[in-house]
Amino acid sequence: MAVDQEKSGTGSGTRTRILDATEEIMLEEGYAGVSSRKVATRAGLKSKLLHYYFATMDDLFIAAFQRREDLHVTRFAGAAASAKPLHALWDLAVDAASSRLYLEFNALACHRPAVREFIARSNSRDRITTTSALQSVFAQYGIDPERFPPKVVATAMAGMARVFATDRALGTSEGHEESLAFVRSLLASLEAAGSPRPGKYPTDSGEHNAVDQ
Template identity: 35%
Template sequence: MYEEGYAAATSRHVAARVGVKQALVYYYFPTTDDLFLEVLKAGADAALEQMRKALIADDPIRALWQINSDVRGTVLNTEFMALANHRKVIGAELKAYAERVRDIETAATTMVMRASDVDLDAYPPVAIAMLIAQIARSLGNESAIGVTQGHRELQDLVERHLDMLAVPGSTVSR
């Protein structure tokens, strides 16, 4: 999916790629949706664990910024979003995962903003969490196709704001 998109991820292609017979792929994944769901769940579980670790990092918001800035993850997420437009079962699983991610990002943002005495009514943590995640993912999507104009400036702007929110005593740096 990462290299050729979800349309190329057929059971035949997967079997050839991992060096097994196509029948073995069918045995474990009777439908392509079963295969996609397993890939999504495995990736989501790994990503959720990474995000949970970010909650206990010295600078949780910066850790989440770095996680969301991973171009490979952004590309795969984009493929699953496109796939979800055509397959409801994928969309339902992706929605459940996205809601868990949003909860973790919001919890981390709330914790840091409270520690920094930020007015949570003026700057709702869920909105700040979404800004951080969406900016990082947007930069990743553009980078994946070679668009980089304005990226350094936006990254610097975000980093300056992350510095202002850094937990006092944090040893995390850019």
């Protein structure tokens, strides 16, 4: 325990401020721009104190990632339970800040073995959770899982979100508008076709077409 958990509000949020600073630097300069002294300066404290909260840089990165992931899990649950789960899940995946951060974390994981396992596990878990959520939604909406395999849709969603995040970070947006419009219209037609089925599984109702051609 000790420092690893938010003991109480006593630290005046020092730990939180450190993680915030870490995220900011990752977004502005990339993960390689994160150094102990830079984080400390940005958080407004001496570098020694940072070392007190996070003995090593690995600890810092893992904690930063952990916090983001916890937030993501919460958001994900909310999205999956919302009235329009497909739209909500898609919006969540595309969320700019999160995607950009995950991008950096993924790159970071490549040369920090201690962090890699955390991120790899999280990636895998997220894909599985998304798949399972989609599966349930698809069943509820009467969407043909052969036509839209949840696992494939989950992978495609993750992929497009990453493209958007990367491009945006580099200042381009070639194809974003069209892709977003296309996906949204697809989601709308999917949700419109299955929406009026609260609590029950459709499987009936003639309009199984949902994705007609």
